[in-house]
Amino acid sequence: QSVLTQPPSVSGAPGQRVTISCTGSSSNIGAGYDVHWYQQLPGTAPKLLIYGNSNRPSGVPDRFSGSKSGTSASLAITGLQAEDEADYYCQSYDSSLSGRRVFGGGTKLTVL
Amino acid sequence: QITLKESGPTLVKPTQTLTLTCTFSGFSLSTSGVGVGWIRQPPGKALEWLALIYWNDDKRYSPSLKSRLTITKDTSKNQVVLTMTNMDPVDTATYYCAHSDYGDYGWFDPWGQGTLVTVSS
Numbered sequence: 001q002s003v004l005t006q007p008p009s010v011s012g013a014p015g016q017r018v019t020i021s022c023t024g025s026s027s028n029i030g031a032g033y034d035v036h037w038y039q040q041l042p043g044t045a046p047k048l049l050i051y052g053n054s055n056r057p058s059g060v061p062d063r064f065s066g067s068k069s070g071t072s073a074s075l076a077i078t079g080l081q082a083e084d085e086a087d088y089y090c091q092s093y094d095s096s097l098s099g100r101r102v103f104g105g106g107t108k109l110t111v112l
Numbered sequence: 113q114i115t116l117k118e119s120g121p122t123l124v125k126p127t128q129t130l131t132l133t134c135t136f137s138g139f140s141l142s143t144s145g146v147g148v149g150w151i152r153q154p155p156g157k158a159l160e161w162l163a164l165i166y167w168n169d170d171k172r173y174s175p176s177l178k179s180r181l182t183i184t185k186d187t188s189k190n191q192v193v194l195t196m197t198n199m200d201p202v203d204t205a206t207y208y209c210a211h212s213d214y215g216d217y218g219w220f221d222p223w224g225q226g227t228l229v230t231v232s233s
Contacts, residue, residue: 002158036219038159045208046151046159048221057221089159093217100174101149101216103159 003028004090004104011110012080020107022073022090028102030071033093037066037075040087040106049088050075077109085111114138116148116209116224123230124199130229134192134209141167141187147212148192149220150183152205160205164212165192172216201231 005023012018022035029035037050048057050066053073063084065076073092077084090104120132132150139146149164163183164172173181182195192209206228210220 034217034219038220045223045226046220047223048219051219051221091159091161091219100172101161101164103151103161106158 002105003094003102004092006088006090006104006107008105009108009110011112012077013112014080014082016080017076017078018080018109019077020075020088020090020109022075022092022104024071024073024092024094026071027096028071028092028094029068029073031095033095035066035068035073036091037064038089038091040089042086046089080111082111085109114211114222116211116222118207118209118224118227120207120227120229122228123232125233126200126231128199130194130196130199130203132194132196132207132209132227132229134194134224136190136192136209136211139211141165141185141190141192143167145213145215147215147218148185149210149212150192150194150207151210151220151223152203152207153226154202154205157205162196162207163194166215199231203229204231205229 034052038046039049040046053068054066094102116136147166150162165183180197206226208226210223
């Protein structure tokens, strides 16, 4: 059971917009800690996609965007492309139990 | 350019101790704010954060695994070592190391390629 809750799967057709939610609690996202997002293509290591809730590292297309509100965060992907099919994970900090980094359970994005 | 690479045994027996080494380049673990973390991923499952060590030798551990984990660094060799005691088949996973900035609230970037560790007799 992950501290951060994500939907197991989402899907969309090419060109569409999809969102992936990441729900936490008052000891992590709700406490104001930043949320970061990773993309894991099949058979590869995770790659940073969004940091600090809404910032894109150099080289990440602006089709990817992040937001945070209350105890939740969201990753939005517009203009869906076949190469976006991957697993997506959110990550934050949790102040309970001596403080630790926590990941969501991951969301499998399928491009139809 | 920052790179990291994990190394260690691919197969360990139950009850044994696992020792993994992360060898990195492109940054120094003596620079203020810098850290290296370990994350694992069982086959077909989610990422799980394990441990993190900072430039000042401050250490953080996953509460659920704290009693089994030790993280150390060798700044002169640009290496971080993770040991996990009393290995069990449920510890079978790909183990990643990753660079981290901005202290406890930061992110992991980049990641190593990962190393698959199988626990089996």
